[in-house]
Amino acid sequence: xxxxxxxxxxxxxxxxxxxxxxxxxxxxxxxxxxxxxxxxxxxxxxxxxxxxxxxxxxxxxxxxxxxxxxxxxxxxxxxxxxxxxxxxxxxxxxxxxxxxxxxxxxxxxxxxxxxxxxxxxxxxxxxxxxxxxxxxxxxxxxxxxxxxxxxxxxxxxxxxxxxxxxxxxxxxxxxxxxxxxxxxxxxxxxxxxxxxxxxxxxxxxxxxxxxxxxxxxxxxxxxxxxxxxxx
Numbered sequence: 001x002x003x004x005x006x007x008x009x010x011x012x013x014x015x016x017x018x019x020x021x022x023x024x025x026x027x028x029x030x031x032x033x034x035x036x037x038x039x040x041x042x043x044x045x046x047x048x049x050x051x052x053x054x055x056x057x058x059x060x061x062x063x064x065x066x067x068x069x070x071x072x073x074x075x076x077x078x079x080x081x082x083x084x085x086x087x088x089x090x091x092x093x094x095x096x097x098x099x100x101x102x103x104x105x106x107x108x109x110x111x112x113x114x115x116x117x118x119x120x121x122x123x124x125x126x127x128x129x130x131x132x133x134x135x136x137x138x139x140x141x142x143x144x145x146x147x148x149x150x151x152x153x154x155x156x157x158x159x160x161x162x163x164x165x166x167x168x169x170x171x172x173x174x175x176x177x178x179x180x181x182x183x184x185x186x187x188x189x190x191x192x193x194x195x196x197x198x199x200x201x202x203x204x205x206x207x208x209x210x211x212x213x214x215x216x217x218x219x220x221x222x223x224x225x226x227x228x229x230x231x
Contacts, residue, residue, distance in 0.1 A: 001064050003028040003147055003178040004049065009058035011044055011202075018044045020202040022058070026178060028146075031192055033210075033221075034182040036199040037229055042182040043080055045199070046151050050077050062147065073103070076145035080152045080182075082132045086125040090118060090135060103144040112138035112172065130157045137165065141172040148173050149180045154188060162188045190221040198228060 004026040011019040019041050026032055036042050047053040049060050051067040062071035084093055090113065098106045113120055116134045124132060137153055153169070154162050162185070170192055173179055183189055190196075196213065198206040206213075206228070210221055217224050 001028075002026060002061075003030075003063060004180075005061040005064075006045075006049075007059050007061070009045070009048065009060065010056045011041075011048065011053065012056055018202050019048075019055070022199075022202070022204050024197065024204055024207065026180065026195075028178050029176050030194040031179045031181070032195045032197060033186075033189060033193040034180055034197050034199060035184070035186060035221075035225055037184055040199050041202040042199055043151055046077075046149055046180075046182055049149065050075060074146040076140045076143040076148045078136055078140040078148075078150040078153055080155070082124075082129075082136060084124050084132070084136065087123070089121055089123050091120040093124065093135070093139065094120070097139055097142070101143055104139075105142050105144060108172075109138055109142035112142060112168070115168065130161065133157060134165070137168065141169065144174050145177060146174070147178045147180070149182075151182045152184075153181060154183060154185050159188070166192055186222040186225045187220070193221070196221055198225070200229065 002025045006022055006024040009019055009022040022045065034042050044053060048055050049067065051072060060067050062074060065071065094106055094109050097104045110120065116138055118131060118135055124135070127135065133153065140148060140150065154165060157165055166189060181189060190210065193210045196208055196210055197204060213224065214220060
């Protein structure tokens with residue numbers, strides 16, 4: 001059974017077609033890069049998978065079942081923008097997550113806070129954007145989920161911190177889980193990807209195993225991405 005199956009998915013906002021008849025299968029246990037320039041439909045697709053938006057047509061199956069309450073229990077989602085109550089301290093957020101999610105590991109969250117050099121007593125409102133993103137990542141990775149979906153996890157951190165964040169992702173998600181990382185920052189992230197999906201103007205234009213793609217094109221994923229989208 002596939003971790004995620006997307007069948008003939010379309011979504012418009014007003015007259016603007018954001019996703020156009022997308023079909024895609026994602027195997028369990030893979031790290032998949034959902035790659036495309038900004039505004040090409042990545043976040044919309046992710047929100048539909050997380051049952052935060054309703055498609056105009058088509059369907060999404062998570063382990064063979066339509067998205068809903070059960071899929072939300074299996075998916076740990078990192079949104080592109082900070083969705084935390086900025087009036088809370090880090091410690092209170094961890095308590096909130098522990099009460100809300102039955103699969104949340106508070107001790108793991110506290111370890112990740114230490115590893116990411118975050119202060120449990122600090123208010124979120126006093127944290128930089130990069131620190132807030134590190135906190136959200138720690139919270140997401142502290143759930144024992146089957147699927148982790150990370151929307152632009154490197155967008156608010158400096159280049160020197162990106163490798164550290166990627167290594168944190170690699171060493172902390174549940175063994176055997178599927179990881180989907182949406183990003184337009186390819187060069188830093190391609191080393192951890194098993195598969196890539198290129199999305200452009202609401203359509204999937206390429207899906208491939210990363211090693212096979214690099215071999216067939218004799219180029220890095222970043223080079224292929226830049227050539228494909230003329231970056």
